Amino acid sequence: MAGQDRSWPLRAGRRTGRLAAVAALGAAAITAAAAALGAPWAWAGDRPAGFWYGTDSRTVTVPGSAPYRMPVIGGSYGGYIGMTGNWANLEGCHKIVVWSAANAAQANTNFTTYHLGVGTGVYYFMGGPGVDPHYNGTTAEAYAWGAAQAGRALADAAKLRVTYPVIWADIEIPGGPSNYTPAFDNGWNHVFTAPCSTVVKSTGIAASVDRADFNGFAAYVTAHSSYKVGVYSAPDIWASIFGTGSAASIPNTYEWTYEPFTSSLARPPVGWCLTGTATCARFFGGVTSGSKYALMWQWSGGGGSNNGVGDFDQIDGNRTP
Numbered sequence: 001m002a003g004q005d006r007s008w009p010l011r012a013g014r015r016t017g018r019l020a021a022v023a024a025l026g027a028a029a030i031t032a033a034a035a036a037l038g039a040p041w042a043w044a045g046d047r048p049a050g051f052w053y054g055t056d057s058r059t060v061t062v063p064g065s066a067p068y069r070m071p072v073i074g075g076s077y078g079g080y081i082g083m084t085g086n087w088a089n090l091e092g093c094h095k096i097v098v099w100s101a102a103n104a105a106q107a108n109t110n111f112t113t114y115h116l117g118v119g120t121g122v123y124y125f126m127g128g129p130g131v132d133p134h135y136n137g138t139t140a141e142a143y144a145w146g147a148a149q150a151g152r153a154l155a156d157a158a159k160l161r162v163t164y165p166v167i168w169a170d171i172e173i174p175g176g177p178s179n180y181t182p183a184f185d186n187g188w189n190h191v192f193t194a195p196c197s198t199v200v201k202s203t204g205i206a207a208s209v210d211r212a213d214f215n216g217f218a219a220y221v222t223a224h225s226s227y228k229v230g231v232y233s234a235p236d237i238w239a240s241i242f243g244t245g246s247a248a249s250i251p252n253t254y255e256w257t258y259e260p261f262t263s264s265l266a267r268p269p270v271g272w273c274l275t276g277t278a279t280c281a282r283f284f285g286g287v288t289s290g291s292k293y294a295l296m297w298q299w300s301g302g303g304g305s306n307n308g309v310g311d312f313d314q315i316d317g318n319r320t321p
Helices: 020-024 027-037 101-114 139-157 207-224 235-242
Strands: 051-056 077-086 120-125 166-170 190-192 200-203 228-233 254-257 294-300 311-316
Touching: 077 101, 077 139, 077 166, 077 311, 101 120, 120 139, 139 166, 139 207, 166 207, 207 228, 207 235, 228 294
Parallel strands: 051 077, 077 120, 120 166, 166 228, 228 254, 254 294
Antiparallel strands: 051 311, 190 200, 294 311
């Protein structure tokens, strides 16, 4: 995982350190990868009915013509979720925003023309209170910082063809400075000397202040758009930021989890579990896989479980709000 600080004790967020090389893989290379993995290229498709395979972030080469199919594992190409914005980009830190116009177009073609999948969705790479240029330790300021990020997220999303009704707040601990962020924890647990600084000014941010940041984001999205609010995170990262008390509770918020995950593509999910295994998606903040708010699982790929192809997601289309 390029650019990740392995000395950071928590499992790092999986957005950081994407391998740009996956974008260069052609259809022949994808097919070869499938054979090498022993994965079923002619996989019957995602199941049970209503579930879809999808990808997120960097471009994954989807071979062939429409209707498009998932690389390596087969089945319909059921959706693409891309980064619409980045707090560090908002603050002028010269970091990147990861968007695949190719995958978004393919997902939207499947959705609108062939009625397959959910089309294209977006996430915003959020900054915690500790990278707010106006940080003062209050919940009021954290709320305003969250709202400011939501405003940028909606403005960016308006420039894209988005069909999925949930806008995702990406809340994670990257683990080290990278081309995504200067702050090793995105400012959720440490206050930095400046938004683009890597230098810690103080340690420890109250869970209530962190939660106010997210609340500001969610309230702004709800008041200024028709989008539903969702969170991309994982159980251990969520608890490390918001604790286990009331600040961590989001039982009525849509979720996209990335734990557990695997580098293998040989056993694609059936429902919320990898085929023939006891490895199943785990959600957070009071949401379980049985909840209507459990919508997605990034089960392979990303920083920490590179599979050589890209980020693979499981999407429950039955629960699309």
